[in-house]
Amino acid sequence: MATPPIFSLLVINKSGGLIFNKDFTPVAKVELNDLLRVASIWHSLNAIATQLSPLPGCKGIELMEADTFNLHCLQTLTSTKFLLVVEPRSLLIPAVLQRVYELYSDFVLKNPFYEVEQVIKCDLFEEALEALMRGYPHSVMSV
């Protein structure tokens, strides 16, 4: 079975705090504290990028390319950021990010026990994410 090229998902709230992270393939273990720092750094870089951009109307960083991975970011109107760490040649990742956003608005935001901007602990959200990643890329083809 081919390893899915989506490595992990991170969700950052509007204050720059990491509220969710999940690995979908076996990846190098990162300490939670380090992940929290990485999320804060991304949040700040994103804000700086909107100021540095030579083009007007820049909202943030959408894609960061590296040798061994790409990092795609979807920033919502509420400043929640969804980051997907994927293999460099993966396809349809913006569509995957849209689906993740839909699953977030269904299984996290519609959960009466969830407090907004807090750490996400919703079983149904994780189950839906796992199903989405198992079905990738077919699960996002019709989007």
Add this chain to the structure above:
Amino acid sequence: QVGHGTNELEDRLDRVGFDAGARLLELVSWRERVMKRKPEVLDMLRFIQGTVWPQLFGKTAEELQQGAAADDEYMIKDHELLLNRYTSLPRSYAGFNPGGALVAGIVRGMMETAGFPCLVTAHFSDHPTRPKPITTILIKLDQVVMKRQQQLEAGRRG
């Protein structure tokens, strides 16, 4: 008066549901052009299962049963309660049925307003053919209702 809830959240949901249920009875009756009151318990329960449920959730409640142990108990079962579809329970609330508690209040509001005082509670229960637990709404009718049912039946026989 509140239906017996085992915790404060259940009581609050019951009270909110009760107010909604009392009004829903009028609204659904008007929409469905119900012309007469229903003095029989089973007619009222069938109305809830088969007419109110589709108005609220787009489907009839899957099961309506009388309690095996007691004839003053009835159960309405929903295999996948719409109100719980997006709810993930925190570990500290294990066993609690939040959507069910609100629906139990709605059912109690409708029953009491229609003249059937009762206590209504909601539980998760396992079902042989369903992957996830289903919601059971347990209705325990007041003795007043049971006596009246007996009189109605005696009247029919007489």
